[in-house]
Amino acid sequence: MRYSFWPNPSQPYDTVLQLARHVEKTGWDGFWYADHFMPNAPDTSAPWPEAWTTLAAIGATVPRLRIGTLVSGNTYRHPAVLAKMAATLDHITGGRVVLGLGSGWQENEHAQYGIDFYDVAERLARLDEACAVIKALFSDTSANFKGRRYQLTDASLEPKPLQNPLPLLIGGGGEKVTLRITARWADEWNVWGTPETLAHKMRILDDHCAAIGRDPATIQRSAVALLFMSDDAAFVEKMRANPPPQASIIGSVEEVRDTVQRYAEIGVDELIVPDFTLGGHEQKLATLDAFMNKVANT
Helix, strand or coil: CEEEEECCCCCCHHHHHHHHHHHHHCCCCEEEECCCCCCCCCCCCCCCCCHHHHHHHHHHHCCCCEEEECCEEHHHCCHHHHHHHHHHHHHHCCCCEEEEEECCCCHHHHHHHCCCCCCHHHHHHHHHHHHHHHHHHHHCCCEEEECCCCEEEEECCCCCCCCCCCCEEEECCCCCCHHHHHHHHCCEEEEECCHHHHHHHHHHHHHHHHHHCCCHHHCEEEEECEEEECCCHHHHHHHHHCCCCCCEEEECHHHHHHHHHHHHHHCCCEEEEECCCCCCHHHHHHHHHHHHHHHHCC
């Protein structure tokens, strides 16, 4: 199983670069970055750098790590433009990019920037067409597509990505539509969740694959969960009694190791650890190192 890192995007670029260099040197496999323009909060004045620009700088500076968006909202950019951005970054990084894509959900940034938000059904329909556009541009010398929302006419995208294919990751766990889109188009899939949540949703994804005759093993699966790893029994008990709303891994080193093993046993290919709950900079580095040395590498 791969282990990847996801820094809070409100941090200064210099800090994000330090973290990327640290996880690269200490054996982590990937680096993910949220693609939003502002916090999802009443106060949106916090610094919030743009994701693809940040990834270009990280990718050009930090070797080895796979890098990608977790995930780009499809509403933010025309999919042909996004495909061009991802292909360009794939060349900058020597073939290490994953294009993470979702339907888009954060309403405040759409309202402030005047970006059409649409309803859920329309956003998902646009995501489905966007995947077709991106796949065509990555593979066809001259791409044509006539959808209700997007059109391509003898469209070129050169140079093609170095990777063939450049992985398209779909983010989201909606069982009726999002996972059906994933089954049709995705090379990788990501969702927040516990091992139990992932096992359930992976069965749904496999069913969607069966319905269209696709081998489900051709889709890699990744999970995101907050990490609360501590040998302080009182802290662990407190977190378990009042867990955050997001999926979380809570426990001692041994308990975290057991949970991570359950992810691996159900077929998760990659576990992504955000730094949102890891404390200050030095504590964060210590926890990341402890996870890598005592959990991932055992």
